[in-house]
Amino acid sequence: MSAQAHPPSHPHSQPLIHGLMAEFNSADDLIAAAHQIHDAGFKRVDAYTPYPIEELSEALGHHRSKLPAIVLTGGILGALGGYGLQFWAATIAYPMNIGGRPFHSWPAFIVPTFECTILAAALFAVLGMFALNGLPHPYHPVFNVPRFALASRDRYFLVIEARDPKFDRQDTERFLTGLKASEVFEVER
Amino acid sequence: MNRETMGSDAAAFAAPADVAGIDRLQRLALIAGGAGAVVCLAGLLLSPHYFFRAYLVGWVFWMGVTLGCLAISLLHHMTRGAWGLVIRRVLEAASRTLPLLLVLALPLAFGMKDLYEWARPEAVRADVLLQAKAPYLNVPFFFLRLVIYFLIWGGFAYAVGRLSLRQDRQPDPGLTRKMQLIAGPGLAAYCLAVTFASVDWLMSLQPRWFSTIYGVYLMGSQGLAALAFLITFALWLSRREPMSQVLQPRHFHDWGKLFFAFVMLWAYFSFSQFLIIWAGNLPEEISFYWVRMQGRWGLVFLAIALFHFLLPFLLLLSRDLKRNARRLVIVAVLMLVMRWVELVWQVEPAFADHHRGFYWLYLVTPLTLGGFWLAWFLRELKKRPLLPINDPYLPEAIAHHE
Numbered sequence: 001m002s003a004q005a006h007p008p009s010h011p012h013s014q015p016l017i018h019g020l021m022a023e024f025n026s027a028d029d030l031i032a033a034a035h036q037i038h039d040a041g042f043k044r045v046d047a048y049t050p051y052p053i054e055e056l057s058e059a060l061g062h063h064r065s066k067l068p069a070i071v072l073t074g075g076i077l078g079a080l081g082g083y084g085l086q087f088w089a090a091t092i093a094y095p096m097n098i099g100g101r102p103f104h105s106w107p108a109f110i111v112p113t114f115e116c117t118i119l120a121a122a123l124f125a126v127l128g129m130f131a132l133n134g135l136p137h138p139y140h141p142v143f144n145v146p147r148f149a150l151a152s153r154d155r156y157f158l159v160i161e162a163r164d165p166k167f168d169r170q171d172t173e174r175f176l177t178g179l180k181a182s183e184v185f186e187v188e189r
Numbered sequence: 190m191n192r193e194t195m196g197s198d199a200a201a202f203a204a205p206a207d208v209a210g211i212d213r214l215q216r217l218a219l220i221a222g223g224a225g226a227v228v229c230l231a232g233l234l235l236s237p238h239y240f241f242r243a244y245l246v247g248w249v250f251w252m253g254v255t256l257g258c259l260a261i262s263l264l265h266h267m268t269r270g271a272w273g274l275v276i277r278r279v280l281e282a283a284s285r286t287l288p289l290l291l292v293l294a295l296p297l298a299f300g301m302k303d304l305y306e307w308a309r310p311e312a313v314r315a316d317v318l319l320q321a322k323a324p325y326l327n328v329p330f331f332f333l334r335l336v337i338y339f340l341i342w343g344g345f346a347y348a349v350g351r352l353s354l355r356q357d358r359q360p361d362p363g364l365t366r367k368m369q370l371i372a373g374p375g376l377a378a379y380c381l382a383v384t385f386a387s388v389d390w391l392m393s394l395q396p397r398w399f400s401t402i403y404g405v406y407l408m409g410s411q412g413l414a415a416l417a418f419l420i421t422f423a424l425w426l427s428r429r430e431p432m433s434q435v436l437q438p439r440h441f442h443d444w445g446k447l448f449f450a451f452v453m454l455w456a457y458f459s460f461s462q463f464l465i466i467w468a469g470n471l472p473e474e475i476s477f478y479w480v481r482m483q484g485r486w487g488l489v490f491l492a493i494a495l496f497h498f499l500l501p502f503l504l505l506l507s508r509d510l511k512r513n514a515r516r517l518v519i520v521a522v523l524m525l526v527m528r529w530v531e532l533v534w535q536v537e538p539a540f541a542d543h544h545r546g547f548y549w550l551y552l553v554t555p556l557t558l559g560g561f562w563l564a565w566f567l568r569e570l571k572k573r574p575l576l577p578i579n580d581p582y583l584p585e586a587i588a589h590h591e
Contacts, residue, residue, distance in 0.1 A: 072506070107464050107468075110460065110464070
């Protein structure tokens with residue numbers, strides 16, 4: 001989606017903010033709100049909870065992560081690389097007669113190939129995870145809201161970012177208040 | 190989550206299982222078993238010598254499904270979780286087919302000499318090694334051990350099943366803990382008994398050969414066979430009232446994950462055995478793979494590597510496939526077929542004499558025993574409610590989040 005398609009309706013009248021944060025008292029309220037926000041068509045939404053809630057990402061419409069594909073790529077590269085290295089070493093670079101076995105003795109190659117698969121897949125998983133979630137992230141605007149500290153205790157938060165095409169300072173605040181949010185905060189940049 | 194719908198759900202399950210079509214399926218299974226028995230009898234009359242190895246394959250196949258279900262039910266009692274709770278009654282009913290399988294072990298007694306070299310006195314007289322093994326490998330002790338195994342497995346299946354039944358009558362949360370306490374030792378006893386049984390039933394087909402990983406290898410096979418059966422049967426259940434209200438993609442997803450884990454576990458065991466024997470390359474050990482990797486058996490070996498491991502492994506990587514019951518069942522059915530292929534590959538090459546004209550028996554015996562097994566299993570399943578209605582974790586296990 002191009003940036004011009006959705007210019008801010010009143011660029012000068014609005015303060016530059018990160019978005020709006022809604023606080024919820026229970027996980028059920030949060031999940032219900034997440035469903036309605038998703039149905040309303042908001043895309044740039046994130047939720048913060050004291051413990052993982054599996055249905056939440058589905059409720060927000062974050063179905064697909066690219067991570068599995070990245071890990072699979074890592075695994076395949078690791079397998080090919082591991083087997084290829086052994087094949088090259090045992091048949092081309094250093095062909096040696098070991099116990100009368102053929103140079104290309106595949107059973108012996110399987111275990112290192114497996115290890116290389118896991119190693120590469122794990123590295124791709126960790127690095128891919130960092131690449132996709134943007135960590136390390138020394139500054140995040142959500143911490144500008146003092147009550148956000150409760151997100152690691154007993155409160156549930158949901159943020160709609162200002163760069164969401166459907167975002168409107170007043171309308172979105174009214175919408176969030178109507179979703180059983182106990183309070184709605186403005187998140188400074 | 191939603192208490193009101195839960196209440197009505199529980200009411201639908203309070204009575205013993207009544208699933209549309211269950212009687213019909215039971216009848217069909219019995220007919221298949223009966224028709225198969227006639228063909229088996231013909232095979233037996235044609236050639237008792239070749240019949241019994243096929244019978245052994247059929248019997249060990251269904252032992253695998255049964256014992257795998259028993260082990261998974263014990264595993265579930267130890268670890269809990271929605272995946273096991275919704276299928277617990279199926280696991281218990283499958284475990285209660287043990288009496289039938291004990292009876293079905295009887296025909297083996299007539300084929301011991303055809304099956305096992307150590308059961309032929311003239312062969313034992315001619316071989317010092319077999320004489321040294323005779324205190325363990327002899328026919329009376331073989332059947333004594335078989336009965337002991339059944340007592341162990343049946344004992345634990347009965348002990349846990351009785352508590353599970355009592356829980357249906359009175360909601361006592363302490364029963365969950367009691368079943369958990371029995372399940373731990375039960376699983377350990379299951380493993381020990383299967384280890385011995387694997388030596389008796391299959392490894393001793395070639396009495397000079399040995400592999401120390403063979404027991405766990407058979408356990409991995411049993412877990413796979415049981416999960417493949419469970420997933421297939423769960424699809425059948427999920428299409429009929431009342432389980433259609435209960436079974437959800439997330440349950441299939443969980444079984445799919447466990448299935449995937451067992452595919453890898455089986456491959457790990459079977460490859461470990463192969464690699465160690467291949468690396469050692471000792472005549473008394475390598476003979477096992479030597480005959481099984483030559484000529485046509487080599488093709489079967491390749492097929493096992495591809496369709497018992499590689500293809501299911503690749504397919505089960507997909508989250509979408511595991512959540513799609515119908516596609517998951519395709520993999521499960523493939524696995525059941527491959528379990529059968531793998532058993533034939535274990536058994537037939539162990540013999541010196543082959544007669545291709547009798548290979549069809551390998552197909553008939555598992556289907557015949559399967560017919561009787563399924564009929565007995567459904568009979569047991571009908572005796573109790575389809576869900577453990579008073580289990581304290583049931584509401585969570587069957588709640589609809591979506």
